[in-house]
Amino acid sequence: MGRDKKNEQRKEAVTVLRLDVMRTPAWRALSLPAQALYPWIKLEWRGAKFNNNGKLRLSVRQAADCMGCNIKTAMRAFQDLQAKGFIIQTEGASLGMEGMGKAPAYELTEIVSAGGRGPGKQLFLNWSEGHDFPVKMTPTRARPKTKPCSAKGNTVVPFKGTNR
Numbered sequence: 001m002g003r004d005k006k007n008e009q010r011k012e013a014v015t016v017l018r019l020d021v022m023r024t025p026a027w028r029a030l031s032l033p034a035q036a037l038y039p040w041i042k043l044e045w046r047g048a049k050f051n052n053n054g055k056l057r058l059s060v061r062q063a064a065d066c067m068g069c070n071i072k073t074a075m076r077a078f079q080d081l082q083a084k085g086f087i088i089q090t091e092g093a094s095l096g097m098e099g100m101g102k103a104p105a106y107e108l109t110e111i112v113s114a115g116g117r118g119p120g121k122q123l124f125l126n127w128s129e130g131h132d133f134p135v136k137m138t139p140t141r142a143r144p145k146t147k148p149c150s151a152k153g154n155t156v157v158p159f160k161g162t163n164r
Helices: 025-029 034-040 062-068 071-083
Strands: 087-091 105-108
Touching: 034 062, 034 071, 034 105, 062 071, 071 087
Parallel strands: none
Antiparallel strands: 087 105
16 A cells, blocks of 8 residues: 555755855855855745745744754844845844734845746845945844933933842
């Protein structure tokens, strides 16, 4: 008796790292955590038939778990990939109506975006030393509390809690 392969769940995933991409100066300038993060983002892509490029969601916490590092290292890896032109943040993180948070959405510049034709933007080919691309920062914590402006001056002084 044969197995019913249509109903089996896939337990493995495969992604391709192109050698021509890995030979670029931008790839060599990436930090090791950023190089380790790139395949995890690429695994979120569902292929050319169900192209979801531009809607790839991977949170910093998920990335840290996948890579086995802390959250700050994962955040810097996301920033490094943006700065070198490998990913673009297409949507910011948000808190949904149900109270569940949504991770930022990313586009891999190596792959054609959803609905597009031809090669992807491949911004990393235009990267050069000292000329990083702009990085969209995802807030990691709330702003510090401030005291109201004093009557004498208009300076804002950070609030420091009392030690009791």
